[in-house]
Amino acid sequence: xKRLLVTMTAFMLAACGGKQKLTKHTGKQPDTLKVLSxxxxxxxxxxxxxxxxxxxxxxVINEQQPDFVALQEVDVYTGRSGKDVHEADVLAAKTGMxxxxxxxxxxxxxxxxxxxxxxxxxxxxxxxALPSVPGVEAEPRAxxxxxxxxxxxxxxxxxxxxxxxxxSDSNRILQTREIxxxxxxxxxxxxxxxDMNAKEESxxxxxxxxxxxxxxxxxxxxxxxxxxxxxxxxxMYKPASAFRVVQHKVIPERYASDHLPVLxxxxx
Numbered sequence: 001x002k003r004l005l006v007t008m009t010a011f012m013l014a015a016c017g018g019k020q021k022l023t024k025h026t027g028k029q030p031d032t033l034k035v036l037s038x039x040x041x042x043x044x045x046x047x048x049x050x051x052x053x054x055x056x057x058x059x060v061i062n063e064q065q066p067d068f069v070a071l072q073e074v075d076v077y078t079g080r081s082g083k084d085v086h087e088a089d090v091l092a093a094k095t096g097m098x099x100x101x102x103x104x105x106x107x108x109x110x111x112x113x114x115x116x117x118x119x120x121x122x123x124x125x126x127x128x129a130l131p132s133v134p135g136v137e138a139e140p141r142a143x144x145x146x147x148x149x150x151x152x153x154x155x156x157x158x159x160x161x162x163x164x165x166x167x168s169d170s171n172r173i174l175q176t177r178e179i180x181x182x183x184x185x186x187x188x189x190x191x192x193x194x195d196m197n198a199k200e201e202s203x204x205x206x207x208x209x210x211x212x213x214x215x216x217x218x219x220x221x222x223x224x225x226x227x228x229x230x231x232x233x234x235x236m237y238k239p240a241s242a243f244r245v246v247q248h249k250v251i252p253e254r255y256a257s258d259h260l261p262v263l264x265x266x267x268x
Contacts, residue, residue, distance in 0.1 A: 030267045030268060031150055031151075031152070031154075031267070031268045032246070032265060032266070032267055032268075033067045033068070033156075033191075033265070033266045033267075033268050034064065034065065034066040034067050034068075034263065034264070034265050034266075035066060035067065035068045035069075035070070035158075035191055035193055035215075035235050035263070035264045035265075035266065036061065036064055036066040036068070036069045036070070036193075036261055036262070036263050037069075037070045037072075037160075037193035037194060037195075037233050037234070037235050037261065037262045037263075038057070038060070038061075038069060038070070038071055038072070038233075038257065038259065038261040038262070039071075039072040039073050039162070039195040039233060039257060039258070039259035040057050040071055040072070040073055040074065040087075040256070040257050040259075041073050041256075041257040041258045041259065042073050042074065042075040042078075042080065042081050042087065042112070043056070043057050043075070043081065043087055043256075043257075044080075044081075044257075045255050045256055045257070046225070046257070046258045047255065050080075052080075052081045052082060052085070053256065054085075054087060054090050054091060054094065055094070056255060056256035057091060057256050057257070058090075058091055058094035058095055059256075060251065060253050060256055060261055061091065061094075061095045061097075061117070062094075062095055064251065064261075064263050066117075066119075066263065067118070067119045067120070068116065068117065068118055068119070068158045068191065068193075069091075069095075069097070069116065069117035069118075070114070070115075070116060070158070070159070070160035070161075070192075070193035070194050070235075071088065071091070071114060071115040071116070071117065071160060072114050072160065072161075072162040072194055072195045073112070073162065073195075074087050074088050074101060074112070074113055074114060074115045075087050075107070075108075075110060075111075075112055076088065076101055076103070076110050076111040076112070076113075077109070077110035077111065078107055078108040078109060078110035078111070078112065079108040079109045079110070080108050081110075083109065083110070086101070087115075088100070088101040088115040088117070089101075091115075091117060092117055095117060096119075097117040097118055097119055098117065098118045098119075098120070098121060098122050099115055099116070099117055099118075100115060100116050100118075100122055100125045100144060100146050101113060101114075101115040101144075102114050102115065102127040102142050102143075102144030102160075103127070103142070104139065104140055104141055104142040104162070105139055105140050113142055113144075113162075114142060114143075114144055114160045114161060114162050114194070115144070115160060116144060116145075116146045116158050116159070116160045118146055118148055118158060120148035120149065120150065121148065121149075122146045122147070122148060123146075123147045123148055123149055123155075124146070124147040125144070125145065125146050125147075126144065126145045127142055127143070127144050128142060128143040128144070128145075128178070128182055129141075129142055130142055130143055130161070130163075130174075130175040130178055130179070131171075131174045131175065131178055132164065132171045132174065132175075133168075133170045133171055133174060136166065136168065136170060136171060137166075138164050138165075138166050138171050139164070139165070141161070141162060141163055141164055141171075141175055142161070142162075143159060143160075143161045143178075143179055143182065143183075144159065144160050144161070145157050145158065145159045145183070145190075146158050146159075147188070150268075154268075155188045156188060156189055156190075156191070156268070157183070157186050157188055157189070157190045157191070158190075158191050158193075159179075159183060159190060159191065159192045159193070159194075160192075160193060160194050161175075161179060161192065161194040161195075161196075162194055162195045162197075163175050163176070163194070163195070163196045163197045163198060163204065164197060165197045169198065169202055169203055169204055172196070172197065172198050172202070172203075172204035173203055173204050173207065175204070176196075176198075176204045176205075176207040176208050177207055179192070179208070180207060180208060180210065180211040180212075183211070183212075183238070184211050184238070186238075189237065189238065189239065189242040189243070189268065190212075190237060190238050191235065191236070191237045191243075191266075192208075192212060192235075192236050192237070192238075193233075193234065193235040193236070193262075194233070194234070195232060195233050195259065196208070196232055196233070196234055197232055198232060199230055199231065199232060200217075200218070200219060200231060205234070208234075208236060209236075211238055212236035212237060212238045213236060213237055213238065213240040213243075214234055214235070214236045215234075215235045215236065215237070215245045215248040215264035215266070216231075216234070216235075216245075216248040216264075219231040219234065219248070220248075220249070220250040221250070221260075222250055222259055222260045222262060223258065223259055223260070224258065225253075225254040225257070225258055225259065225260055226254060228250075228260060233259055233260070233261075233262045234262070235248070235262060235264040237266070242268065243266045243267065243268055244266065244267040245264065245265075245266060246265040246266065246267055247263075247264065247265040248262070248263075248264045248265075249262075249263055249264075250262055250263075251263055
């Protein structure tokens, strides 16, 4: 009996040792990634017209400790937010992250657009102008992407966008098709986040759903901050097999911006 137990123990140890060796040789340990999407209203708290409070936005980010942040409504060197203030760079400094800003429009002597903050060094960055329907008056919109390399060598693309706000869905349909085309060609996993200015049942979101997997279904509301009635801020990813959603939540922070920030925790 003793000999049988020794033999079985030796077999189990050998099996465990073989598995560990295989994992070390060919496998990758999963990473937990936290992604925040935040329309920051150029860091102007709605209750305090004219005030720029980047500390409040940074505090929201630091409390959540995300790996990536998709920012919308970011001012750079504008009259209203400070001719010497690059909001994305200031937030990067206050959060210990790296920043990439993408201009959507010239505004008030400076620039206005979107950005990505990343815990990881930025390997490659791109800005893409998004289309709009000819003759439909609307602000130009953009998509920006950053590519990073994780500690285990895997590459990942993070993207931020802010879609057209007009009542007609026509521009958003064009823009989501273009986003799906651009990011659909990426040769690595992609996380897309932003203010889509579209509800879940809209055609624009259904177009994105055909390429991406959202981190929520029947998503919690994000606007207006005092009594939220709509979800228009989303986080999504591709391919579906690359990630697993651990948590999706809306952070009840009602002072810093006119949007509630959205946080997703993913296993990659």
